[in-house]
Amino acid sequence: MQWESWSAFWQMGGAGVYVWACYGLTLALIVAELVLVIRRRKDTVTRLLRWRRAVGKDVGGQGARVESVE
Amino acid sequence: MTNERMTNPDNPPGRSPTSWLRFAAPQQFYPLAGRLAPWFACTAAVLTVVGLYIGFFVAPTDFQQGEVYRVIFIHVPAAWMSMFIYLVMAFWAAVGLVMNTRLSFIMSQALAPTGAMFCFVALWTGALWGKPTWGTYWVWDARLTSQLLLLFLYFGFIALTRAIEDPRRADRAGAIIALVGAVNVPIIYFSVQWWNTLHQGASVSLTKAPSMASTMLAGMLLMSIAAWMYSIAVALWRVRALILERERHTEWVGEVLEAEGRAR
Numbered sequence A: 001m002q003w004e005s006w007s008a009f010w011q012m013g014g015a016g017v018y019v020w021a022c023y024g025l026t027l028a029l030i031v032a033e034l035v036l037v038i039r040r041r042k043d044t045v046t047r048l049l050r051w052r053r054a055v056g057k058d059v060g061g062q063g064a065r066v067e068s069v070e
Numbered sequence B: 001m002t003n004e005r006m007t008n009p010d011n012p013p014g015r016s017p018t019s020w021l022r023f024a025a026p027q028q029f030y031p032l033a034g035r036l037a038p039w040f041a042c043t044a045a046v047l048t049v050v051g052l053y054i055g056f057f058v059a060p061t062d063f064q065q066g067e068v069y070r071v072i073f074i075h076v077p078a079a080w081m082s083m084f085i086y087l088v089m090a091f092w093a094a095v096g097l098v099m100n101t102r103l104s105f106i107m108s109q110a111l112a113p114t115g116a117m118f119c120f121v122a123l124w125t126g127a128l129w130g131k132p133t134w135g136t137y138w139v140w141d142a143r144l145t146s147q148l149l150l151l152f153l154y155f156g157f158i159a160l161t162r163a164i165e166d167p168r169r170a171d172r173a174g175a176i177i178a179l180v181g182a183v184n185v186p187i188i189y190f191s192v193q194w195w196n197t198l199h200q201g202a203s204v205s206l207t208k209a210p211s212m213a214s215t216m217l218a219g220m221l222l223m224s225i226a227a228w229m230y231s232i233a234v235a236l237w238r239v240r241a242l243i244l245e246r247e248r249h250t251e252w253v254g255e256v257l258e259a260e261g262r263a264r
Helices: A006-014 A016-054 B002-007 B017-058 B068-099 B102-134 B142-163 B167-181 B184-194 B214-246 B251-263
Strands: none
Touching (some): A006 A016, A006 B068, A016 B068, A016 B102, B017 B102, B068 B102, B068 B167, B068 B214, B142 B184, B214 B251
16 A cells, blocks of 8 residues: 555645546546446437438338438 | 549449448447447556556656656656557558548547547647756747647547538548648657657667666556556547537437437
């Protein structure tokens, strides 16, 4: 164990601000990326389901290929 | 170039091996990616916990820098990952251009945001490490400048592939940025040898024994493997959304969508 106390740990020998700003931002970005990437697939599914209904492929139908979309 | 290929009577869509690959690969890859991603994510989480424990509680204080060096456990893995992801993107871009496989381009687009994230983390942690050790957040030395260029290459790639409406043209334009920009990666890596930089030289290389305590090295390597696992997991999740988008006209995506719609 490298630390005498938890407050010594958080202070990081006086460099606490720098160290924790590094770890904090990295954690925030990773959480944000995970949320975005999971939400993105769900949003894509929602949007494409709506698009399928709009072009006449009903829920439950197998849906023939529609070439004239877009 | 694409139009020629699409209208070439000797190579009609649906018959050549190329278009068979293009059709079959995403369909098989989509469920595979969904099954694999959680395992990579869990491995990343476990390795991160172990790596951080070693980094913060086992690795000793650095005799020169004190405690601030503990930034290394994210700085180095992030910097390595940012370079490696770009090379993987360039690899998939090359495969896509040569083999005309759509999944290859999608792979390189699925990796780009994660690469950009790691590139930004490397720059951010570097700046915050530089202030207490060098006395400045930023210098225009070769290592820092080429790493900043890498971030702009990522942004350029992402902006270009999203700005072009026609996916085939977007794929090719992105592939060219990925390939041309890959030249920058060895420049970043060797910059500390080629030029006189404020940034220190490599502490770890393939050719000589690492110049750091073995527990520091262990923490750094564990965090690096964690960064790999994380990148793979996120890229696999992202590729699934891209595949659905690109393959939305196909029957199999229709079935996937309807199944998800019923499950909601």
